[in-house]
Each structure stands twice: as structure tokens, then as C-alpha cells.
Amino acid sequence: MLHEIIIAGFGGQGVMSMGQLIAYSGMLEDKHVSWLPSYGPEQRGGTANASVIVSDEPVGSPVISRPTAAIVLNKPSFEKFEPMIRPGGVLIVNSSLIDSKSIRDDITIIEVPASELANELGESRVANSIILGVFIALTKAVSEESVIESLKKVLPERRHNLIPVNQAALEKGAELVVQ
Amino acid sequence: MGKVLMKGNEVIAEAAVHAGCKYLFSYPITPQSELVAYMAKRLPEVGGLFLQAESEVAAINMVYGAASAGVRVMTSSSSPGVSLKQEGISYLVGSELPAVVVNIMRGGPGLGSIQPAQSDYFQATKGGGHGDYQIPVYAPATLQEIVDLMRDAFNLADRYRTPVYILGDGMLGQMMEPVEFKEVVNEELPPKDWATTATRGDGGPKLTNSLFLDPAELEEHNNHLQAKYAKIKEAEVRYESYLLDDADYVIVAYGTVSRIAKNAIKEARNQGIKVGMIRPITLWPFPEQPFIETRDRVKGYLTVEMSAGQMVEDVRLAVEGRKPVFFYGRTGGMVPGQEEILEKIIEMAGGEQ
Missing domain, CATH: 3.40.50.920 (Rossmann fold)
Known part of the structure; x- marks a missing residue:
């Protein structure tokens, strides 16, 4: 089992945190993980990405050249990473912000109107959790339970009230895959 | 303590604390700033001290002072900052003072970039500052290896009375991996009877010094350093x-x-x-x-x-x-x-x- 995941978007969209959550969850499942951020002179509004590896074996290179999955949250990230995905891999597109369509027929593509779905839950801030729900349902890289467990660890105590709505968001994302 | 997910820079810092490092004198620079930030919070918790120096030159001279007093001390920087430290590193060598110097390398020359590089190999392994000297250089490849090597670096520094480099690149500093800090019994090290912590009527004054105006005396000092390097080459290769x-x-x-x-x-x-x-x-x-x-x-x-x-x-x-x-x-x-x-x-x- 080897998942090489790239999560990319604008700075401030939460790509680093989403990556850390996946890495943390993998660690809780006793898998080998690594998390590598792009760290250019980034700022809010610039593009940023995190490379996350979840594997049964010790992680070799933390640098990913052919991702098994890419989560793209903005258009520049779509354009950069869509061609790099390994055949048989997964592309998750935040269609609330990206109108580009992939024409590749050798990967699984799922478009997620994350902002709209988050608003349906009455909490616009859980858009990333919906996408994460899609990701874990599609790839089984980590389990939903581990993500919830990780949220408890990474969120400060005063934010734990947000865990139920995040859980609902993860499940809403997973339902999208079933459909 | 089980596994924790940490950034490389933080792992260097925490591993140094586990190795008994009580003092860090540094100036922030990308891509190693998290190390400085972590230590600013962490060192006071273990009765140590972090001081953000006004420059890299000041930081390395603070290291000289603390090392003279016999405590475990470290400085950290990235390429341009390490260039600034070279004079002080040569003085540490000349005065035979133990310290750990971390270089999380970035692209050069000059201010270069903040992205990962390994272009300070010559500087680290072929001297760097003036004078005939060598410094042991550890180059970890994983974050867990950092944990193990930090302790070895401090021990080696004390055992041979020499500065020791930890050489990584920006990727190593910025990435996260799970690490485990295992409690290790520290090895027996020679007492620091040379430390300048005042005499108690038990001998002459103690000095840490790299000035030898008599050339014959300086040659003898150089011979002593070279003999030390021969021993390190014999025993410490990894x-x-x-x-x-x-x-x-x-x-x-x-x-x-x-x-x-x-x-x-x-x-x-x-x-x-x-x-x-x-x-x-x-x-x-x-x-x-x-x-x-x-x-x-x-x-x-x-x-x-x-x-x-x-x-x-x-x-x-x-x-x-x-x-x-x-x-x-x-x-x-x-x-x-x-x-x-x-x-x-x-x-x-x-x-x-």
C-alpha cells in the first residue's frame, strides 16, 4: 500500500493542514508517513502545496513526482498537477472554485462543489473536510475514525465543538463517492 | 512517549534538548526558523536559555562563551548565516571548545534562495574558516535519524573538544515525519575540568584561548589538533x-x-x-x-x-x-x-x- 498524495491550492485554503491531518491519521494507524510542504515566499493568495505519503513500508523520497492522488483546490493547481497523476490514480477537484475539466480517461476524477456542500451543513469552514471525506472514501488511505481521532489531537480544546460538524462533512463527502 | 509527528527543524531542537543542550544562540533564517521558535519556548521549560542574538557573528561568539563555561550549547542557521559564523567556528576549533552547529542549507551563493541545497559541503568538510582544521559533520537523512545523531553530535563534541556540524537541507528542516524520543542512558564522558568556571584554590587560572604567538608553540598545538583528527577518522566514520x-x-x-x-x-x-x-x-x-x-x-x-x-x-x-x-x-x-x-x-x- 503506497499513497502519494498532493494537496494544492491557494495559501490560506488549508492545504497544509489537510495534509497534516492525513499524515497524522496514517501515523495513528501505524503506517509510515511523511509530509513535505512547498515553502516558497508564500503568502495568502499565493499557491501552496503539500506532498503526503502514507505507506506500509518506510518512506523513501518525500518528494512526489507521480502522485497516486491529487486534491486541487484552485485552478493553477489543477493545471499543474492534473497531468502528473499516475494512471489509475485519483483527481479530486474543488469545483466550487475550478471550472476546468480533465479530459484524462486513465484516472478517476471526482468534482466536489465543496463550498456549496459545506453551506448545506451550515458551516462554510468545513469545505476541506468534505473533500477529505471524498478522498478517504475513494482511496482508503486512512480511515474516517483516524481522521476524527487526529482532529481531537490537532485542534485546540476550545475548537473541539467543531468536531461533530467536521465528522458530518467527512460523511457527506463519503456519500458523494457512493453515488 | 510514543511516536509524534514533527517538523525536521523541531526534531533537531527537541533532540538537542534530549541530549542535554541547555543553550541556543541563533538568529532566525529560512528554512530553519522553526528550530529557533521551538527553542524559544522549549529551553526555558528545562531551565535553559534561548537568546536571539543581534547577528550570526554575535550568536557564534555567545556559543564560544557558553562552551567555555562547560555547558552544552548549540547554534543554528542556514547557509548565508553559517558563512557569517565561520570566524567564530575557527576560534572554537582553536580553543578546543565543544559545540553543535546546525546548518539547514539553502541555495547559494550569496543570499541565493530559500529552497533546499547541499552546496555547503565544501564549507563544512574542508575547513570553512581559516587555519588547518576539520570538523566532524553528521548528515541525517530521516527525522528519526536526527534524533539519534543529535545525541551523538553532542557526545562527540565533548569527547574530542570540538565543534560538530549537523548538515541538513531545507527539505529535511521543513518536512514532517513521525519520530520517537527514546530515553537513552548517556555515555560516560571526560569531566570538563578545563571549563572556565573559576578556580577554587585548586590550580592556576583557566583560559580558553586560540592565540599562540610563539610559532613553535602554535605548531605543537596544530600537531595536537591533527592527532585528534586522526583519532576521529579512525573511530567515528559512519x-x-x-x-x-x-x-x-x-x-x-x-x-x-x-x-x-x-x-x-x-x-x-x-x-x-x-x-x-x-x-x-x-x-x-x-x-x-x-x-x-x-x-x-x-x-x-x-x-x-x-x-x-x-x-x-x-x-x-x-x-x-x-x-x-x-x-x-x-x-x-x-x-x-x-x-x-x-x-x-x-x-x-x-x-x-
Whole structure:
């Protein structure tokens, strides 16, 4: 089992945190993980990405050249990473912000109107959790339970009230895959 | 304590604390600033002190002072900052003061970039400052290895009374991996009876000094340092051999590049090319033994670095011209991809198998 995941978007969209959550969850499942951020002179509004590896074996290179999955949250990230995905891999597109369509027929593509779905839950801030729900349902890289467990660890105590709505968001994302 | 997910820079800091480091004098610089930030919070918790110096020059001289007092002390920076520290490092060497110097390298020369590089190999392994000297250099490749090497670095510094480098690149500093801090019983070290913590009527004044105006005396001091380096070369070399037993070709790489190379090696083996790797863990002393053992039976070596070709010189010295030594490097903060390395391996092996 080897998942090489790239999560990319604008700075401030939460790509680093989403990556850390996946890495943390993998660690809780006793898998080998690594998390590598792009760290250019980034700022809010610039593009940023995190490379996350979840594997049964010790992680070799933390640098990913052919991702098994890419989560793209903005258009520049779509354009950069869509061609790099390994055949048989997964592309998750935040269609609330990206109108580009992939024409590749050798990967699984799922478009997620994350902002709209988050608003349906009455909490616009859980858009990333919906996408994460899609990701874990599609790839089984980590389990939903581990993500919830990780949220408890990474969120400060005063934010734990947000865990139920995040859980609902993860499940809403997973339902999208079933459909 | 189980596994924790941490950033490389934070791991260096926490591992230093576990190794008994109580003092850090540094100035923030990307890509190692998290180390400084972590220590600013952490050191007071263990009764230590972090001080953000007004410059890298000041920081290294604070290290000189603290080391003279016999405490475990460290400074950290990235390439341009480490250049500024060179005078002070030479003084530490001359005065035989133990300290750990961390360099999380970025692209150069000059202000360069903030992206990962390995272009300070010459500076770290061939002196760096003025005078005849060597400094032991540890080059960890994983975050767990940092944990183990930090303790060794402080111990080695104390045992030989020398500064020791931890050399990583921006990728190592910025990435996260799970690490485990195991409680280790520290080895017995010689007492620091030379530390300038005042006399108690028990002998003459104690001085830490690198000034020897009498040339004969300075030559004797140099001979003493050289004898120390001979001992370090004898006892402290470290390296990892990877799939060398049946290898026709050998990659030589250190730090994070060795991890990218490992991926390329696996792929090359899938394609029928028998490749192995020598990964120096100490860059000085450089591991010559694995080259002596392989140079008569393998067909060639390929050194991969994030530099224009620095370690490759030591590889050539160790191979002594018996086999071709190839080089592949990226500079400026560009990271060699595993496909590029694979291509070079195929080229070295004379094309597709």
C-alpha cells in the first residue's frame, strides 16, 4: 500500500493542514508517513502545496513526482498537477472554485462543489473536510475514525465543538463517492 | 512517549534538548526558523536559555562563551548565516571548545534562495574558516535519524573538544515525519575540568584561548589538533550501505537526496540494473572503507548531490581512479527527481537493459 498524495491550492485554503491531518491519521494507524510542504515566499493568495505519503513500508523520497492522488483546490493547481497523476490514480477537484475539466480517461476524477456542500451543513469552514471525506472514501488511505481521532489531537480544546460538524462533512463527502 | 509527528527543524531542537543542550544562540533564517521558535519556548521549560542574538557573528561568539563555561550549547542557521559564523567556528576549533552547529542549507551563493541545497559541503568538510582544521559533520537523512545523531553530535563534541556540524537541507528542516524520543542512558564522558568556571584554590587560572604567538608553540598545538583528527577518522566514520552486495553500480548520496536515490535504485533494479548505494552519514570523516571494498568489483559510481559537484571530489579520492565516477547535480534550490536519477543510472549502465 503506497499513497502519494498532493494537496494544492491557494495559501490560506488549508492545504497544509489537510495534509497534516492525513499524515497524522496514517501515523495513528501505524503506517509510515511523511509530509513535505512547498515553502516558497508564500503568502495568502499565493499557491501552496503539500506532498503526503502514507505507506506500509518506510518512506523513501518525500518528494512526489507521480502522485497516486491529487486534491486541487484552485485552478493553477489543477493545471499543474492534473497531468502528473499516475494512471489509475485519483483527481479530486474543488469545483466550487475550478471550472476546468480533465479530459484524462486513465484516472478517476471526482468534482466536489465543496463550498456549496459545506453551506448545506451550515458551516462554510468545513469545505476541506468534505473533500477529505471524498478522498478517504475513494482511496482508503486512512480511515474516517483516524481522521476524527487526529482532529481531537490537532485542534485546540476550545475548537473541539467543531468536531461533530467536521465528522458530518467527512460523511457527506463519503456519500458523494457512493453515488 | 510514543511516536509524534514533527517538523525536521523541531526534531533537531527537541533532540538537542534530549541530549542535554541547555543553550541556543541563533538568529532566525529560512528554512530553519522553526528550530529557533521551538527553542524559544522549549529551553526555558528545562531551565535553559534561548537568546536571539543581534547577528550570526554575535550568536557564534555567545556559543564560544557558553562552551567555555562547560555547558552544552548549540547554534543554528542556514547557509548565508553559517558563512557569517565561520570566524567564530575557527576560534572554537582553536580553543578546543565543544559545540553543535546546525546548518539547514539553502541555495547559494550569496543570499541565493530559500529552497533546499547541499552546496555547503565544501564549507563544512574542508575547513570553512581559516587555519588547518576539520570538523566532524553528521548528515541525517530521516527525522528519526536526527534524533539519534543529535545525541551523538553532542557526545562527540565533548569527547574530542570540538565543534560538530549537523548538515541538513531545507527539505529535511521543513518536512514532517513521525519520530520517537527514546530515553537513552548517556555515555560516560571526560569531566570538563578545563571549563572556565573559576578556580577554587585548586590550580592556576583557566583560559580558553586560540592565540599562540610563539610559532613553535602554535605548531605543537596544530600537531595536537591533527592527532585528534586522526583519532576521529579512525573511530567515528559512519555510513549506510544499501544493496551493495550484488551491485554493479553504486550511487553515492547523502541526506534527503539519498532518499530520492533509493526510489530510483528500486526502479533501476526492477529494470534489471543492479544498483546499490553508499550513503555517508559522516561527511567528515568521509567513509573510505566502502569504496575500498567495492571499487575493484563494481563497474562505476554515480554521485548525486544538490550542488554543482562537491562530495564527488571525495568520492574520486576514495575510488582512486580505479573506476569511473559520474556526477549528477541540481543547484539553486532545484531538487533532483527520481526519474532524472534513474535516467543517469541507465546511461551509466550503457543504456536500457
